[in-house]
Amino acid sequence: MHAGSAAAEDHSAVQDSHARTRERVARAILENGPSTAAKLGDRLGLTPAAIRRHLDALLADGVIEAREERVYGQRGRGRPAKVFVLTDAGRDEFEQAYDDLAVGALQFLADTGGDELVTAFARQRVADLEKRYRPLVEAAAPGERTAALAAALTGDGYAASAAQSPVTDGDQLCQHHCPVAHVAEQFPQLCEAETEVFARLLGTHVQRIATIAHGDDVCTTHVPRSTGEPGPHTEDSAERIS
Structure with a gap:
């Protein structure tokens, strides 16, 4: 096998792995609702750098969006945490039964x-x-x-x-x-x-x-x-x- 072909296959495998991980991230948001990057990383066993990379990709693709976390009762000091939610397009990725x-x-x-x-x-x-x-x-x-x-x-x-x-x-x-x-x-x-x-x-x-x-x-x-x-x-x- 030529070096170029091997490199292309390795790159394709990496891309497939990233796509599967991004799907896991999106599904975790779907199943658990609005989620912070830290909690998503904990659920999926991903490092802070890795979860941020996948969240950035999902944001760029319009699958998710970032919002301020809803706070019930008295709000503490500091800004509310940022949570990630699925967009309408993101929900469509999960085979919504409508037309x-x-x-x-x-x-x-x-x-x-x-x-x-x-x-x-x-x-x-x-x-x-x-x-x-x-x-x-x-x-x-x-x-x-x-x-x-x-x-x-x-x-x-x-x-x-x-x-x-x-x-x-x-x-x-x-x-x-x-x-x-x-x-x-x-x-x-x-x-x-x-x-x-x-x-x-x-x-x-x-x-x-x-x-x-x-x-x-x-x-x-x-x-x-x-x-x-x-x-x-x-x-x-x-x-x-x-």
Whole structure:
């Protein structure tokens, strides 16, 4: 083999390795929500220099963007930490299940049958989720049902997590990925029907406080909890709150 060919193959292998690592970084942001460079490096076992290099590449490609970290309660001294979130283009890299046909079909329903028909379609769409999730949620202990629902959602690609709310007596159910986010931008009935299912499964009134469809980083649902009821036992829960 000529030296030039060997060098080209080595360069190609390095590029492939970098591409796979960048995909791991983007997926870590997708699954865990807004993340600092330090936490991403810890999760993926990358040095500060390496994680910065991959983050710079993802920023240049428009896959991620940098924002100031949200701070709950009283803010300490100094500037808020910088966190990295996926852009719409970055989410598209993870095979979001929407297209112009879906939007067109729902618009046709709205034009011919009104919003009530769109709502009926949205409720029918999530009926299967409710049927499949109910045994899993009801089998969990009362304090673990939000976590059980999060696990079921994760199995369907929603990259969900459950944690104690940082500001209220309750839990937060976070979905870091939404396969129909772009469709839901125009048809919020999809989000509303999903929220109704969560309330029925958890047996309590829940409140959707953020959605990816409306430009938030994570779909976040507040689940009130009875006094004294333990919260979900999830690792790194504070990191997963939107």
